[in-house]
Amino acid sequence: MKWTWVLVAVLLSFAGISLGKDSLDFPMYDGKDRVHDLHAKNYKSVMKKYDAMVVYYHDHPGSSRVAQKQFEIEELALELAAQVLEEFDDEDVGVGLLDAKLDKVIAKKLGLDESDSIYIFTDDEIIEYDGELAADTLVEFIYDVLEDPVEIIDNSKELKGFENMDEDIKLVGYFKSHKSEHFEAFADAAEEFHPHIKFFATFSAKVAKALDLKLNEVDFYEPFTDDPVVIPGKPYTEEELVKYIEDNDRPTLRKLQPYNMYEIWEDDIDGEHIIAFAEESDLDGFEFLEILKQVAQDNTHNPHLSIIWIDPDDFPLLVPHWEKTFGIDLSSPQIGVVDADDADSVWMDIEDDEDLPSADELEDWIEDVLIETTQVKSKGASRLF
Amino acid sequence: MKWTWVLVAVLLSFAGISLGKDSLDFPMYDGKDRVHDLHAKNYKSVMKKYDAMVVYYHDHPGSSRVAQKQFEIEELALELAAQVLEEFDDEDVGVGLLDAKLDKVIAKKLGLDESDSIYIFTDDEIIEYDGELAADTLVEFIYDVLEDPVEIIDNSKELKGFENMDEDIKLVGYFKSHKSEHFEAFADAAEEFHPHIKFFATFSAKVAKALDLKLNEVDFYEPFTDDPVVIPGKPYTEEELVKYIEDNDRPTLRKLQPYNMYEIWEDDIDGEHIIAFAEESDLDGFEFLEILKQVAQDNTHNPHLSIIWIDPDDFPLLVPHWEKTFGIDLSSPQIGVVDADDADSVWMDIEDDEDLPSADELEDWIEDVLIETTQVKSKGASRLF
Numbered sequence: 001m002k003w004t005w006v007l008v009a010v011l012l013s014f015a016g017i018s019l020g021k022d023s024l025d026f027p028m029y030d031g032k033d034r035v036h037d038l039h040a041k042n043y044k045s046v047m048k049k050y051d052a053m054v055v056y057y058h059d060h061p062g063s064s065r066v067a068q069k070q071f072e073i074e075e076l077a078l079e080l081a082a083q084v085l086e087e088f089d090d091e092d093v094g095v096g097l098l099d100a101k102l103d104k105v106i107a108k109k110l111g112l113d114e115s116d117s118i119y120i121f122t123d124d125e126i127i128e129y130d131g132e133l134a135a136d137t138l139v140e141f142i143y144d145v146l147e148d149p150v151e152i153i154d155n156s157k158e159l160k161g162f163e164n165m166d167e168d169i170k171l172v173g174y175f176k177s178h179k180s181e182h183f184e185a186f187a188d189a190a191e192e193f194h195p196h197i198k199f200f201a202t203f204s205a206k207v208a209k210a211l212d213l214k215l216n217e218v219d220f221y222e223p224f225t226d227d228p229v230v231i232p233g234k235p236y237t238e239e240e241l242v243k244y245i246e247d248n249d250r251p252t253l254r255k256l257q258p259y260n261m262y263e264i265w266e267d268d269i270d271g272e273h274i275i276a277f278a279e280e281s282d283l284d285g286f287e288f289l290e291i292l293k294q295v296a297q298d299n300t301h302n303p304h305l306s307i308i309w310i311d312p313d314d315f316p317l318l319v320p321h322w323e324k325t326f327g328i329d330l331s332s333p334q335i336g337v338v339d340a341d342d343a344d345s346v347w348m349d350i351e352d353d354e355d356l357p358s359a360d361e362l363e364d365w366i367e368d369v370l371i372e373t374t375q376v377k378s379k380g381a382s383r384l385f
Numbered sequence: 386m387k388w389t390w391v392l393v394a395v396l397l398s399f400a401g402i403s404l405g406k407d408s409l410d411f412p413m414y415d416g417k418d419r420v421h422d423l424h425a426k427n428y429k430s431v432m433k434k435y436d437a438m439v440v441y442y443h444d445h446p447g448s449s450r451v452a453q454k455q456f457e458i459e460e461l462a463l464e465l466a467a468q469v470l471e472e473f474d475d476e477d478v479g480v481g482l483l484d485a486k487l488d489k490v491i492a493k494k495l496g497l498d499e500s501d502s503i504y505i506f507t508d509d510e511i512i513e514y515d516g517e518l519a520a521d522t523l524v525e526f527i528y529d530v531l532e533d534p535v536e537i538i539d540n541s542k543e544l545k546g547f548e549n550m551d552e553d554i555k556l557v558g559y560f561k562s563h564k565s566e567h568f569e570a571f572a573d574a575a576e577e578f579h580p581h582i583k584f585f586a587t588f589s590a591k592v593a594k595a596l597d598l599k600l601n602e603v604d605f606y607e608p609f610t611d612d613p614v615v616i617p618g619k620p621y622t623e624e625e626l627v628k629y630i631e632d633n634d635r636p637t638l639r640k641l642q643p644y645n646m647y648e649i650w651e652d653d654i655d656g657e658h659i660i661a662f663a664e665e666s667d668l669d670g671f672e673f674l675e676i677l678k679q680v681a682q683d684n685t686h687n688p689h690l691s692i693i694w695i696d697p698d699d700f701p702l703l704v705p706h707w708e709k710t711f712g713i714d715l716s717s718p719q720i721g722v723v724d725a726d727d728a729d730s731v732w733m734d735i736e737d738d739e740d741l742p743s744a745d746e747l748e749d750w751i752e753d754v755l756i757e758t759t760q761v762k763s764k765g766a767s768r769l770f
Binding site for chain 1: 407409411412413455465469470472473474475517519520521522524525528532536537538539540542543545546547549550646650666667668669670671672675676698701702703704705706707708709710714716723728739
């Protein structure tokens with residue numbers, strides 16, 4: 001990849017200085033080409049050089065000026081990621097590009113079906129990243145990929161940490177030891193979903209008792225719910241665990257994050273999304289989120305209900321755009337139904353943010369709107385709750 | 386400001402499309418000049434046009450290629466911020482540049498003393514931003530600036546939200562109503578520190594009782610501590626509140642955030658920082674953070690102790706750089722003493738992250754290292770704990 005922009009002048013000196021306040025200077029791209037253009041002749045030898053390989057399987061860039069520029073900006077984000085990862089000591093991580101038009105055959109050989117996504121190749125797994133194409137978000141995700149898929153809960157302080165993590169689907173199992181065959185099946189299943197789903201295990205009888213877990217038993221937690229479901233049929237094979245997770249991987253309430261935003265957006269239900277905006281660091285937003293969690297707890301077993309929670313604080317640059325597109329004010333909590341294709345939307349009328357709807361009122365509203373929009377689409381109404 | 390780079394081609398079309406998945410497309414800079422070059426002839430008329438004005442009072446850019454490029458990248462971040470803020474409906478926010486060499490007289494008239502900082506002018510206040518010069522972090526900070534300085538706690542769910550916010554210094558007062566003169570003094574004091582310090586009030590006797598607050602009383606909370614200090618001498622004038630806060634605004638444990646990172650770094654103690662790295666979303670990191678909070682609780686009243694907590698998750702691009710500079714492995718918790726000027730550092734030897742130090746061991750280690758480094762600097766030893 002050749003960089004011809006004036007912008008990407010050699011700025012290496014910034015990364016090199018480490019004195020005082022400069023410890024806090026963010027790295028800038030130094031202009032060196034690190035991202036590999038993968039093709040039939042080089043992809044095997046390039047990928048062999050690294051412990052892990054990040055491959056952007058991109059659509060062939062359009063010929064318009066805008067499309068070209070967008071692709072260059074994406075390349076620049078990948079170059080910065082590659083530069084930062086080069087300094088990373090734990091593993092050698094490479095970054096490469098694969099063109100969906102020119103390199104289709106290689107992509108097929110590598111097992112990639114969907115283009116316009118980033119794939120991370122590790123020893124045994126291929127992990128898809130369908131989030132923001134920004135260096136910091138991607139690099140953070142890669143650190144997570146490189147961590148152990150199963151975290152061990154050793155004591156009560158760590159148990160508190162486990163309980164505190166509620167934004168993703170998580171599983172926890174109690175096993176005799178690292179060597180237990182049942183733990184191995186659990187760890188193998190973890191590799192299939194890591195790092196999107198969090199896997200924990202304990203070998204401590206005390207921790208297991210606090211979690212109310214029997215030996216070789218695994219609990220499944222939806223995001224934002226305190227009460228787990230015991231996966232039936234212990235002890236489990238890897239395949240049984242994988243199947244159970246795949247059958248239950250769409251939570252009732254899930255948080256849109258920069259690293260999973262496009263993945264979640266693609267998983268619409270009948271072409272629609274229920275979207276709730278709530279700023280957790282704001283009192284009204286926090287209160288509304290508590291109500292949403294209540295709705296989620298009450299409807300955990302309803303596969304037709306999945307609310308996407310967006311905290312505007314996580315996407316400051318999109319706030320004005322969303323306010324305009326959806327015709328809403330994001331300084332207050334909002335909930336609406338959005339068409340995944342054309343972004344048409346209907347929003348609940350929350351007149352006074354000092355008098356937010358109850359969980360029941362929220363459920364009724366969602367049900368009414370979904371029946372209405374379903375009828376409009378002539379698919380016939382169906383009872384959701 | 387003239388943009389000559391190829392990079393900044395007209396990309397407006399991206400911001401315009403709002404269909405489906407494109408609802409989630411991050412805005413790119415469209416190439417239009419929005420940032421004002423402020424000078425003697427225009428600054429008054431420009432600033433009058435906006436409800437709020439963001440002014441980057443920058444050092445005169447050096448003549449080296451690297452310095453020029455860095456300044457251009459900073460300008461680009463400001464242009465993107467200005468573009469996003471232009472779409473923001475609530476208030477008209479302008480962005481301008483002031484050169485510390487060429488516009489010193491204007492800066493003085495505006496009351497700006499320190500260059501290399503961003504100042505946000507609102508109706509009555511000038512608020513300093515000394516964080517990362519990135520569009521998203523800055524825009525998010527500006528949204529916070531534009532919110533009310535005092536949030537009202539109406540009910541028990543919002544009280545839970547209040548209790549949940551523990552990363553910043555916060556104050557909460559109980560007053561009769563919005564019209565109370567004591568509430569007004571509180572709100573006036575809030576304007577002086579907003580949004581760096583969080584101000585809450587309640588007019589509900591029930592909420593006040595749960596907080597153990599008497600009428601016109603204000604509680605002061607350090608970050609990460611559950612037990613507040615009652616500010617003595619109620620009812621207070623605005624000046625009394627301001628003085629109390631200024632005397633107590635360096636917490637025992639504080640979190641480095643992208644929006645306050647340089648401000649915190651400048652506030653060293655005898656040229657040194659105690660830095661703790663702990664990843665909250667990791668079990669070891671969470672456990673270590675619990676221990677740090679214990680140390681902070683035990684030493685709330687010690688003005689000589691201030692630990693800076695850095696969550697590596699918040700700064701993914703800096704992780705390899707820090708690992709190299711400090712010679713540490715950030716996949717485990719770390720605590721050390723860092724020289725603010727030359728980044729020399731000493732780190733605690735945490736052999737096994739399954740056996741983290743206790744709060745007492747941590748306090749002993751900090752005390753020993755600080756005495757040692759103080760002796761090396763021939764300033765004489767002093768007992769800290």
